[in-house]
Amino acid sequence: MSTLALSFEFFPPKTPEGVDKLAAVRRELYALKPEFCSVTYGAGGTTQGGTLQAVQAILADGVDAAPHFSCIGATQASVREQLQAFIAAGIKRIVALRGDLPSGYGGLGEFRYASDLVAFIRAETGSRFHIEVAAYPEMHPQAASPQADLQAFAAKARAGADTAITQYFFNFDAYARFVDDVRKLGIDTPIVPGIMPITNSTQLLRFSDACGAEVPRWIRLRLQSFGDDRASIQAFGLDVITDLCERLRAAGVPGLHFYTMNQAAATQAICARLGLGS
Numbered sequence: 001m002s003t004l005a006l007s008f009e010f011f012p013p014k015t016p017e018g019v020d021k022l023a024a025v026r027r028e029l030y031a032l033k034p035e036f037c038s039v040t041y042g043a044g045g046t047t048q049g050g051t052l053q054a055v056q057a058i059l060a061d062g063v064d065a066a067p068h069f070s071c072i073g074a075t076q077a078s079v080r081e082q083l084q085a086f087i088a089a090g091i092k093r094i095v096a097l098r099g100d101l102p103s104g105y106g107g108l109g110e111f112r113y114a115s116d117l118v119a120f121i122r123a124e125t126g127s128r129f130h131i132e133v134a135a136y137p138e139m140h141p142q143a144a145s146p147q148a149d150l151q152a153f154a155a156k157a158r159a160g161a162d163t164a165i166t167q168y169f170f171n172f173d174a175y176a177r178f179v180d181d182v183r184k185l186g187i188d189t190p191i192v193p194g195i196m197p198i199t200n201s202t203q204l205l206r207f208s209d210a211c212g213a214e215v216p217r218w219i220r221l222r223l224q225s226f227g228d229d230r231a232s233i234q235a236f237g238l239d240v241i242t243d244l245c246e247r248l249r250a251a252g253v254p255g256l257h258f259y260t261m262n263q264a265a266a267t268q269a270i271c272a273r274l275g276l277g278s
């Protein structure tokens with residue numbers, strides 16, 4: 001049994017069937033004894049209400065749960081109200097984000113960056129919440145430069161973030177160098193790598209382009225060569241991601257955060273190969 005802390009990310013289901021399916025997926029993944037589970041917000045038009053419901057369901061299972069909370073377009077009053085709702089629900093951990101501007105959206109609101117949200121949460125609620133923030137080993141796609149993005153990360157840490165979760169990546173060196181650069185700034189915030197299991201090549205390639213995660217040429221070409229052969233994609237994906245996790249573990253990462261896409265099998269298979277949770 002390893003001491004590596006695991007966490008699992010879900011998105012809020014939109015239908016009653018989705019709710020039931022996610023409950024079953026969660027039950028399977030709880031066998032891996034996650035430190036916490038998180039639920040996304042805003043992506044794909046989801047609402048904070050859907051996020052809160054899913055978080056409450058996880059808390060009711062007896063597992064720690066964190067809502068993702070983005071501040072784009074928010075006012076101080078609306079954030080204050082949401083924080084009160086979190087406190088009333090017994091939530092102790094938040095993933096604090098800027099979020100992405102929906103297309104056609106006019107205003108930025110009263111928070112410009114995630115660091116503003118982190119500072120506001122700390123000012124309003126002290127140490128009530130454990131605050132997670134996002135990190136980008138391969139640079140956030142809208143950042144002016146890698147150095148500027150590093151400073152943006154440092155601002156979130158200095159504003160009071162406790163821990164960070166990275167965007168997923170397939171280049172181990174990008175993660176290792178990012179962590180080194182952060183440490184050189186005197187910041188010791190634990191940076192947990194975000195792990196994206198590979199199960200579907202079309203979806204992965206499209207999604208990676210949008211969020212700025214590089215799929216290395218050798219992985220892209222292999223995936224494309226498999227065509228519709230799902231079994232080969234999954235077998236290859238399992239090898240690649242398990243190897244990445246092994247390297248991360250050897251480098252002493254504090255944990256692994258899995259982007260589960262509300263599926264249990266791929267995450268379970270990777271953890272089984274790593275000998276985690278059994």
Ligand code: FAD
Binds near residue numbers: 115134141
């Ligand atoms: P920030 O840290 O504010 O950074 C945004 C951009 O602004 C970066 O380019 C940064 O370099 C720049 N910047 C920051 N501060 C400054 C400054 N002072 N001056 C100049 N530039 C600055 N999206 C969702 O919609 N819902 C989710 O649930 C969700 N969950 C996520 C979970 C994780 C772990 C990760 C890694 C991402 C998630 N995202 C989610 C995506 C995220 O919302 C987007 O990547 C968003 O564009 C940036 O959010 P952020 O919190 O990283 O922003």
